[in-house]
Amino acid sequence: MSIEVRGISKSFGPTRVLKEIDLRIETGELVALLGPSGSGKTTLLRIIAGMEHADPGGGSVLFDGQDITAQGIGDRRIGFVFQHYALFKNMSVFENIAFGLRSKPWRSRPDAAQIKSKVDALLDLIQLGSLAQRYPSQLSGGQRQRVALARALAVEPRVLLLDEPFGALDATVRRELRRWLRRLHETIHVTTIFVTHDQEEALEVSDRVAVMRAGQIEQFGSPQEVYENPASPFVFQFLGHYNVFSARGQVADAPLSAGGGEGALTLVRPHDVVVSRNGNDRDAIPARVLHVGLVGPLVRVELERLDRKESIDAELTSEASKELALKPGDSVFVTSRHEHSFEDYSI
């Protein structure tokens, strides 16, 4: 099932939350809507689900080329997973998953045995077979999230929509669950959209990422594409740590911006920063070491450039760091291995 969104606009009172969004998601894709809070990603997801409606005349939603803008939630055959799961408290895990099957009109409702085998299969899929008779309040956050997913999958949705699915979980469980979601998607191949503000999550799990900002899609592409060729400084900055090597009006005292013309913004990732003891390169920026911190195989170095007193973060491999033997107060020179310049920008 492909999903297409055409010119969707949405306002809450005077605030325009979505501004003529166009998006096309192919059958079987796993797409992340990534953006900071307030970028409109959840609203877009809820419009696709039918829980919100676009402004009158404000665009349409198509499933497989068929306009479903006017359809209600129940008719769209979507599976929706809420951030806080919204599991039915008064029902056991089994009954929660069976809810969609039992709610079918009686003519198409499966009989008890069919429901049982279907729910059991889903319980196996989420690896919670032994907890079928528990109530939601007796489960951990990660288990609840998996039950919510199984409940959504039970009705064989054409599209799976997840709103910040791992937002309320701790870091370890998050990582585990998103791998599991990736594997799950490889087995069932249902077109899936999930909303997240966590760039690592979006880049790791999805086939394509739509980076959103202030009600618009800034860039839509594969994780690699978005990461390596960011369409705007916003995308670059949102996808990870960065250093500003030069900005508008500061070109004169920013030798690293040689590639970009006047008015350009040059951004460099910490792992692309090269630190050396001698300033042979004429573009090198003189800097002072403020702090050296060890994080696993990487060494994080906090530097202050001597010309503009701005800080630069660098990530060195432990070998490079050993060779340099940096300590706070040392004078060094900074160049970049790889940099991104943006001609026309706004942050």
Place this chain on the structure above:
Amino acid sequence: MVAAAKRRVIPGFGLTLGYTLVTLSCFVLLPLGALAVRTAQLSWPEFWATITDPVVVAAYRLTFGASAVAALCNAVLGLMTAWVLVRYRFPGRRLLDALIDFPFALPTAVAGLTFSNLYLKDGWIGGFGDRLAGLVNSAGASLGYPALIPSDSLGWLDFAYTNTPTGIVLVLIFVGLPFVVRSVQPVLQEWDAEYELAAESLGAGPFTTFRRVIFPEIFPAWLSGSSLAFARAVGEYGSVIFIAGNIPGKSQIAPLLIVQKLDDFQYAQATAIGMVLLLASLAILLVMNGIETWVRRRQTA
């Protein structure tokens, strides 16, 4: 220094517990004890004779029957009222919300008098059909027509419930309505619409969603509100005596019987009737409470 003792939100656990126990004893346990002692002045056969007197049994039947019917009506009406007040926005909503507490504030005797007047044979509602027929005919007469309809043809629109059990039920509904509304309202207000959206996205219709998702959530509060309304109705005296007619064995409620026994200086008999009333109410409330606890435990275990 040694760490301070465990902090409590309310200081002086001993003091507050003591106060609670004293209050409970003075205002609840002591009168209950006195009731039992008074009743014990009767011998067993006397006690049995008192409570199995046909007039008394009829009074019990009327009291509990009318209270149960009123509580059932309140359960339905109260749930609907709470639902409307929470789920819809309409002009006058806040006024309506404030009006719900009206039966709490109004002296019940006033309510009883008002109701009995309205439902009298020639009252506004009790004689509604006749009045309507009269109105139509006089309007016709002023336009020059003779009597348009026979003056008794709208008799089916007369709701003359004064001096009938139906009248008692009507008053008890009035008295008990706030209990259900005020119990269910907060639960509905706390309700997260996501559960409904979840049910809807799974293909459930509005009826299924209400029955399987919303209702189980409000059930404990609803049940406790209904039992309160029931308990209130069983003990209600002031309003009922005005509308009941008070014919012994027919439309006499148990609390009225108690007052009559007291007037005849039959204190022990009065307390015996009261005792049975109390035990029956207690048993019913305990059962309702048990159901409520069982449901709650299932949800949060």
